[in-house]
Amino acid sequence: MGIDLLATQNNKKMVNTHLPFPKHLTDKCLFISADQLKNKLDSLDKQDLLTFDLRPADVRVQPFFENSVPILLPTTLMKRKSFTFDRVLATLNDSDRKRTLEKLAQNNVNILIFDSPPILNTNHVSMPCHEFSKKLLFSKYNFDNLWILTENISEIQERSPTWFTESENPKCKKQSKFDLKISSMLNNPNEKLYCRTESNSDNLSYYIDAVTKREQQHFQNEKSCLNFQKEYEKYILPNSQTIIDKLIPKWFQMSVLKPKVDIVSQFQRIEELEKKRLVRIMNKGNNSKTYRRSRHHSGNFKSRPLVIKTHRRSYSQPEPTISINRRMWLNSMENDDEDEKDALSVSSYIGFGFKNRFKNIFPYEHSRVKLKGNGVSTSVNDYINANYLCLPNLSEFSSYGNEITQKSSFNYNKENLNVRYIATQAPMKSTVGDFLSCILDNAIPLIVSLTDSTENGIEKCYTFWKDMSFEDKKVIVLEQYNLQFSETQKSNFIRIRKIKVVSNTGPLKKHTFIQIQLTNWADFGSSINPLELIQSINFKNAYLQRLVKRGYFKKGERPTILVHCTAGCGRTGTWCSVDAILSNLENFEFLFQEFQEERLAADVLYDPVSWTINIFRKQRVSIVQTVNQFIFIYDCLVTYFICVLKNYFEAYPMTSLLDEIFQSS
Known part of the structure; x- marks a missing residue:
């Protein structure tokens, strides 16, 4: 919020x-x-x-x-x-x-x-x-x-x-909920963007009440353009349509030029759907720790964003699979599939609140991460405020898309790698041991930290990226680097560390991982350059691709990375959503072509951005907490496509940095 x-x-x-x-x-x-x-x-x-x-x-x-x-x-x-x-x-x-x-x-x-x-x-x-x-x-x-x-x-x-x-001074105008000013980082990489992020409230009832009040806010300046739309018109539209079609998927070309009120109303709908889920949980008084698989019914597909089947596996998140005979899944989210009311539970949160940073951020039982590093299966020891996030394997639609893609000239960047995320709160001093166990249990190769240790004098994250010993574990910082934007410019806000964890218990005794940290994306008005978020995603892709080539993952395995901010929802959800969308550009384009083939475009809204966030919110509450963050996702996507048009990524590769990291292994 x-x-x-x-x-x-x-x-x-x-x-x-x-x-x-x-x-x-x-x-x-x-x-x-x-x-x-x-x-x-x-x-x-x-x-x-x-x-x-x-x-x-x-x-x-x-x-x-x-x-x-x-x-x-x-x-x-x-x-x-x-x-x-x-x-x-x-x-x-x-x-x-x-x-x-x-x-x-x-x-x-x-x-x-x-x-x-x-x-x-x-x-x-x-x-x-x-x-x-x-x-x-x-x-x-x-x-x-x-x-x-x-x-x-x-x-x-x-x-x-x-x-x-009659109007607020433009030089000192506050950023209102619906009037963001997102500057072009390509003209001035040091320009700042103000994003509102996580805040604490008292309990689940308070959170639902807050969501209800948000729904009652009136849209302001509905006819005005959002700044990312101006950036799109300035940097992308002047190119020939042939070039645009080759580098930018058609669905995004249509989405980015929608009226402002249509874009913002999608976030409001996401909020409404989550409120309904939370109300169902409260009304049921759900004390069960089981996640019942929802029944599949025939009916009007327009109310079904996606059909997900889940299969329980010990200490892991079930991999979603799609029911192929019901693939009409991207739609207007008119209902949260009323025929399939998932029996969500937050029972573990109730008993172990002392392990939570915030009372209103709780892990759903069906997707929560369960610790096993100490070899103890009791609920006290397996609890951490973390959830697995992942989109279904959309590549299953490739067999349909191969025929359809002949009608699309979009050239997908295959360097974007689909992953599974662990979204979690920043560790506290009392929970840093659980945080390290989570890393070891899941053999995490990469951690994305979206907060500094302190912001405005308030502790936001216990500094786990330092040499220290904690109970039966030892942390050793091996190397530290700065991510380079160009051959001459290094970012002062993106830090990369190689860290080693040694444990006396558990099946994995030693593990080395990379941490990439964005230090200037802070609560209460600190800034972040959209290009920095995109570059952090590029690093993630480049690093994991190196690991894939070295056989680090099993064949067909989806890599798991850990992402955290302070609460593990707002900034975490924003980063994961941008990454997931970029990693599925080709699949979304295939489905968009199918969407048009079925003549559904006039009746429902094809919106992969809102759909991705809604799927993630079914796995962890409050993913992408504010409308500012929601709009910032579009800003990041526009930035990405501008960089693609300018060959920005090709001009400044990360090859030398990756060589340095792997040579020190």
Whole structure:
């Protein structure tokens, strides 16, 4: 759930929650009415006023108080004493943060704070205003005056209209849920993209309630284009259609130019489907640890995204297989196959919450990873907050696609390798032993880490990539590298390590794996370049292809890699979804051709992006948590195809880095 949306929901809950302002701080600030503020504004230069807007995002309507800085924080952070004013500033985008620091550096700036609930007196202060004011007053910054408005900001408009504008300042405009600004990294590789990621909520009921509220959000600027669409029009459409058809699948050409509201509504539908699953779990009070295979019924295929058969295997995720006689599976997701209500369970999560980072992120029983490294099969020892993710083997459709592909000129990049993922939370100090056991049990050749150890002073991941001993295991960091974008440019944010784990127990005593870490894709507004995500996927493909050639995997075996962020859902799901889509471009194109042959395109929406996320969400909750991340997937795909058109990947191969890694083996 994005921080801005969570803040909106939490602030709504706090409308009627007021607290007395601390008496020892009342002499350091002034509670002022609209008339009093007008008098001060009349004699004040705009450069001498810094304004913080604490209102929820959904009540910010025209006109806007000029140059106000929006503060969007969930209650849990706003109330946390350790979350200081400096950490609040770290959640802002670059423009807002820079402008705020510049004004605070003046030392004589006046600060105005306002919220949506009226403040009657010092004993009747809204929760956000109460907590934010204290953080500001206890900060290291000096300022002349701190004013807290006791009336709605709209009361000032008639009195001081020159302080208002019809639109938010484009230089400091906050990124709203439906108005992302994704820059072209090809023109400026150092440009930043702000993504909202995981946030904590209290329990399963709270999570379902949050999903329900998200459904009630109104779409904004429905007719405007998303930035990735502008990038597509700028860099791809000028090429000849022959070249475009050769390098970009037809289904994506059609998907990327859909109206903005159609794209975003698909994410809303994914949210609705997950909410229904969670509600079913709660209503059933499911205490069973079994996963019942759903019955297959005949009927209208339009309500069936895919038919999946599962086969239980000890300590492993069942490999999905497709029922060939029902291959019309990519559709509009009108229903989550009401005839096949999977009996999902989260029973293990209930008993072992102390092993979870977040109370609302729980592993489904049917797909959870079970530890076996210590040779103990009890549930306490086999539990880890992790799930297997994989798409069905779509290549089974190749026999149909061979005939159809003659009608398509798309040239698939066969370097993309289909894998099975283990999506998991970042290890804590108390669970790092389980994390290492998971690596050993599954003989993981590659770990993708999408978080740094700390972000804004808050621990996000226990540093397992250092020399250490933990119980019966020992970790040794053998080598460290930086991924190279070009012959002269190395990324400071993509780090690669070769790590060895030695264990005294379990069947695998020694194991060496590679970790690739993206350190700048952080919670609460830190940035990531889409090209960095694509390059990390390219490294994954190149490295695993080397292992395939060396006979590391059994014939026909699908490699398993481990991916984690902090909660193992938002950033993890985004990375896995982009990788899975790129790895199945050819299969999706085959099925699209079949889709057209059956004349279904006019009736239902062919959308492999939403379908992939929905399949993953049936295996782990909250995969791709926010609409920002959902749109970022499209941004990454557009970036990938732009790079293909420019031969970017061929110009800067990773051959030398891989040679170095394997030579040190």
